[in-house]
Amino acid sequence: MAELQPDETAGEQKYAAVAAVAAEALVGLDFDGTLSPIVEDPASARIHPDAASALIALAARVKAIAIVTGRPAGQVVELGGLAAIADALAELGKELYVFGQYGNQRWSGSDRVVVGPPPPEGLAAFEAALPDVLAEHGASEAYIEEKGLAVGVHTRRFPDPDELTARLLPPLTELAAEHGLMIEPGKQVIEVRAPGMHKGLAIETLIAEVSPGAILFGGDDLGDIEAFEAVKAWGKTTGSPTLLVYSHAGADRGPLAGLADIEVAGPDGVLGLLRRLTDEAAAG
Numbered sequence: 043m044a045e046l047q048p049d050e051t052a053g054e055q056k057y058a059a060v061a062a063v064a065a066e067a068l069v070g071l072d073f074d075g076t077l078s079p080i081v082e083d084p085a086s087a088r089i090h091p092d093a094a095s096a097l098i099a100l101a102a103r104v105k106a107i108a109i110v111t112g113r114p115a116g117q118v119v120e121l122g123g124l125a126a127i128a129d130a131l132a133e134l135g136k137e138l139y140v141f142g143q144y145g146n147q148r149w150s151g152s153d154r155v156v157v158g159p160p161p162p163e164g165l166a167a168f169e170a171a172l173p174d175v176l177a178e179h180g181a182s183e184a185y186i187e188e189k190g191l192a193v194g195v196h197t198r199r200f201p202d203p204d205e206l207t208a209r210l211l212p213p214l215t216e217l218a219a220e221h222g223l224m225i226e227p228g229k230q231v232i233e234v235r236a237p238g239m240h241k242g243l244a245i246e247t248l249i250a251e252v253s254p255g256a257i258l259f260g261g262d263d264l265g266d267i268e269a270f271e272a273v274k275a276w277g278k279t280t281g282s283p284t285l286l287v288y289s290h291a292g293a294d295r296g297p298l299a300g301l302a303d304i305e306v307a308g309p310d311g312v313l314g315l316l317r318r319l320t321d322e323a324a325a326g
């Protein structure tokens with residue numbers, strides 16, 4: 043397994059503490075960049091081909107598995123083939139939880155409907171004003187991802203996506219605020235959505251429902267910071283083992299680098315780590 047660790051000894055110790063109580067562990071995973079390799083077109087993203095077998099094998103050894111994503115819940119169920127994975131988990135007596143739109147929507151293997159709020163007030167007016175703002179900043183060709191509860195402005199197809207993302211942040215933040223919305227910056231994307239929810243609150247809900255004895259959470263981007271913080275705070279309060287995994291691809295080490303316990307090389311590395319946990323838990 044390709045693995046880079048901020049502090050190898052500390053990371054290994056935290057991993058071992060979670061592995062020792064794997065049967066009580068909640069495993070939470072982000073989708074894009076963690077279970078699904080980053081691709082140029084968001085609609086073309088698919089779960090890693092080995093993810094289903096890795097997650098099903100893992101489920102036999104842990105308490106519950108959750109996907110916590112910025113994607114709409116129904117879309118990630120499709121792109122991830124999650125209904126079939128949930129079927130396999132149900133045969134093991136295990137639940138698959140899905141929290142979409144940064145916790146605003148949920149879906150589970152036992153309750154297969156997407157539950158969530160209506161689109162936020164202000165989103166339609168924001169979207170009506172968006173083309174003019176993009177045009178003012180030379181970004182009319184930005185790919186707009188309609189997410190129902192949110193909208194994503196993708197810059198990946200421009201010659202310098204990071205420069206354009208940085209340039210669009212102030213005007214989009216201002217326009218979002220005018221409509222009672224907030225921005226959620228990510229990898230060459232600026233999402234605009236309702237405030238009041240984030241992945242950390244989804245983690246708190248999961249903790250209340252699952253009552254785990256340990257938590258492993260893996261993510262790759264800014265939107266995972268609140269989940270990392272929630273897991274860390276829970277570990278501190280309860281004294282239970284936690285492991286924060288940064289799924290890292292490419293040369294540019296992103297914002298999670300300083301928060302994670304271990305770093306792994308993208309979805310391949312994440313699945314390698316999960317297989318290791320599965321094998322070691324099986325061996326006892």
Ligand SMILES: O=P(O)(O)OC[C@H]1O[C@H](O[C@H]2O[C@H](CO)[C@@H](O)[C@H](O)[C@H]2O)[C@H](O)[C@@H](O)[C@@H]1O
Binds near residue numbers: 072074189
């Ligand atoms: O919380 P996540 O599961 O990581 O989802 C966050 C957003 O990911 C998607 O965008 C990212 O992945 C795309 C496909 O690989 C890529 O083209 C884009 O540049 C990335 O930012 C997705 O499009 C969003 O809806 C998610 O909220």
